[in-house]
Amino acid sequence: MPLRLLKFALSKEHPAPRFFKSHETPKKSYDVVIIGGGGHGLAAAYYLAKDHGITNVCVLEKGYIGGGNTGRNTTIVRSNYLTPEGVNFYDASVKIYEGLSEELDLNLFYSTRGHFTLAHTESAMRTMRWRAEVNKHVGVESRVVGPDEIAKACPQLDLSCSGQAPILGALFHAPGSVARHDGVAWGYARGADRLGAEIYQNTEVLGIDVKNGKVCGVKTNKGYIETKQVLSAVAGFTPRITEMVDLETPIVIHPLQACVTEPMKPWLNTILVSGSLHVYVSQSSRGELVMGSSLDPYEVHSTRSTLDFVEGLTSHMLDMFPFLSNVKVVRQWAGMADMTPDFAPIMGKTPIEGFYLDAGWGTWGFKATPISGKTMAQTIANDSAPDLIHSFRLSRFEDYELTGEKGAASVGH
């Protein structure tokens, strides 16, 4: 590295390094077309090339890469879910995340902070115990802690929450982490590009050709692409894609909002979540408090943010941290969450041959980026979903075999 730096300094030209090549127009055909250049789609492209040697792949992104929910979440990575299927799946993701900066040769600022899910009621404590036991059973480090331990980890927290909702305890999840979310998308994009996949930004899919129940091509604003395999990894745009192939799903879109404060000196080391107060908060490496809340209460396909949201969220933040009353909120935004009835994703094959879904990521998608990329690549390469994502298949609804994860959603939705 120092030699490279020296050469760069002595060189007369200093071209800005590009993360991936830009191509004029897509080729006539690809083995696999991935719709959506977010973390999930780019990770799938990366693992298709790296694990399965499938490199004749293009990723089509309507806007710019990582500009959707990949860049709109609150960057929390955790695996303290409620069902053994969920815990196993997200744990596999955390394990990839831990070595991902090295693998992608990009500093993702992956920072393990510990994660407290605060309980303000006896019934919340019951859910925490339940989650702790399931987690321990599967081998994930989670345990129920009392107020003392919470106070030790975060002395600034008002444990009485202004007397309104005193904290009785918490589920402590040691591996809970935060990461630079756009870095994840860019790292996977560079990795996929280096291995031969092609990335097209500003490329919108206008239709998908299906003949005799099989995918045969994709219409885009940059021409027609022949392909037999299409992966849809478009989060909040999923219903618009599934409508193109006449596929019904349970997905409904609700906006999910978040905001950040002005930067402060580091004071909050842990990640704190309160289901009852509808708050989750962590401090970024830049010093901003990154905060999110529950879903907007009704279906809208929009990323407009509202004053109601900031008012509600900040009033609850002040219950927890009264000293923040003079701190300013500097940015707020929204993403479109593709919600499922059981709060678990929809992954794998569909009744249409060659059409694969990576969807239903609602409010829990970022943490699953690496493992969803890996398992979707496996699904496409083998035309068969691995056991790890069997419980997330689309046909679980027809079978009435739902994977109930609502109790592990970050805040009560």
Added chain:
Amino acid sequence: MKLLTCPMNGTRPLSEFVFGGEYRQAPDQDTCTDAQWAAFVHNRSGAPGDKKEWWYHSPSGTWFIAERNTLTDKVTSTYLLGQKDTTQEAGK
């Protein structure tokens, strides 16, 4: 502040209302297949567009229908079920 017009109580703040999901017709349970019934139970028309929806005015306990575009969030009319003719001007 967003507003919505309740057909019984007039235009009120959105915070007084609860979203009840899309207005849907159940298939005939005596004649439909298991797959059709499962699709009715779980699947939704998730794509954006003009939709007929159930809404509830919480303080007065009134369920009513709103016709709303889920892309633009514009409400075109609200009325009690089966009384479309009494359409009122919706909240802006």
